[in-house]
Amino acid sequence: MTPTSEQVAPHTARFPDRMGQEELSIVRRAYAKHVLANANVDDARVEAAFAEVRREHFLGPGPWPMLRWSRPDVPTPSDDPVYLYQDALVGIIPSRGLNNGQPSLHAMLIAAAAPRPGEHAVHIGAGVGYYTAILANMVGESGRVTAIEYDPGLAARLGVNFAGQPNVRAVQGDGTKIDFDPAEVIYVNAGATRPVDLWLDRLKDGGRMILALTRDKDTVGAWFLIERRGDGFLAKWISAAGLFPCEGARDAESERALVTALEKGGWDRVTRLLRCGDAPEEQCWLKGPDWCLAYD
Numbered sequence: 001m002t003p004t005s006e007q008v009a010p011h012t013a014r015f016p017d018r019m020g021q022e023e024l025s026i027v028r029r030a031y032a033k034h035v036l037a038n039a040n041v042d043d044a045r046v047e048a049a050f051a052e053v054r055r056e057h058f059l060g061p062g063p064w065p066m067l068r069w070s071r072p073d074v075p076t077p078s079d080d081p082v083y084l085y086q087d088a089l090v091g092i093i094p095s096r097g098l099n100n101g102q103p104s105l106h107a108m109l110i111a112a113a114a115p116r117p118g119e120h121a122v123h124i125g126a127g128v129g130y131y132t133a134i135l136a137n138m139v140g141e142s143g144r145v146t147a148i149e150y151d152p153g154l155a156a157r158l159g160v161n162f163a164g165q166p167n168v169r170a171v172q173g174d175g176t177k178i179d180f181d182p183a184e185v186i187y188v189n190a191g192a193t194r195p196v197d198l199w200l201d202r203l204k205d206g207g208r209m210i211l212a213l214t215r216d217k218d219t220v221g222a223w224f225l226i227e228r229r230g231d232g233f234l235a236k237w238i239s240a241a242g243l244f245p246c247e248g249a250r251d252a253e254s255e256r257a258l259v260t261a262l263e264k265g266g267w268d269r270v271t272r273l274l275r276c277g278d279a280p281e282e283q284c285w286l287k288g289p290d291w292c293l294a295y296d
Helices: 021-039 044-052 103-113 130-139 152-161 197-202 252-264
Strands: 065-067 089-093 120-124 144-149 168-172 183-188 203-214 220-229 232-242 272-274 284-287 292-294
Touching: 021 044, 021 103, 044 103, 044 130, 089 152, 103 130, 103 183, 103 203, 103 220, 103 232, 120 130, 130 144, 130 168, 130 183, 144 152, 152 168, 183 197, 197 203, 203 232, 220 252, 252 284
Parallel strands: 120 144, 120 183, 144 168, 183 203
Antiparallel strands: 065 089, 203 220, 220 232, 232 272, 272 292, 284 292
């Protein structure tokens, strides 16, 4: 079962019930509306998931380090979970610059992935699992989520956070090498220089993959929606990207091609992903060694 406002999380006893659960559920509903408004997303199912999943269940005991532009890692005034219900970054390993992600960005990306009840979603770079829980809420008890996290410490927390939840499988390891069952949704939360063959192979016909292509120097790049159609793949630019690099999904030749493509612009014209290296240059926005992002 997915954690909802009606379920009591294992950490609840650590958080004083200052507002009462009924009032906190109202705060979550307001938070969900605020997050989706910031994302310019109108999706009732995404909004419901953000309103139902308890963020505090995944972030451990407070106070929590909130990341601000002016002052990083400012702790919340107390361990009252109400402070987590804002469209803000929360540090999970502040010393390494790792955070829980911007809720409005994830709302936009998850809406683009459009998880449906009964589907299998794979979350690569799951961290401590807050957005994994959003996916699990959306695929429901008839669906399932495979959550993969490379960092052993975060993976241990991920496993604890989903202990006893049968529709979520938490796995520690390299998300570019760990095999998984074919999936309708693959949600990659780390920056790659190329789409990994395993991910494309495991994407079902009609399946959707959210992928960030980023360059090493400053992790700047672009989010794309990749959609399988038979043996081919549609591609659509979603947003600019800046995030932690994905171990195992980076190669120097693809990065050089990505840097050139980002410098020339035109990412919003991309319509297809091709798994070949012989496409004509004039049709390619980005031409990698054996793949390209192409225009019609």
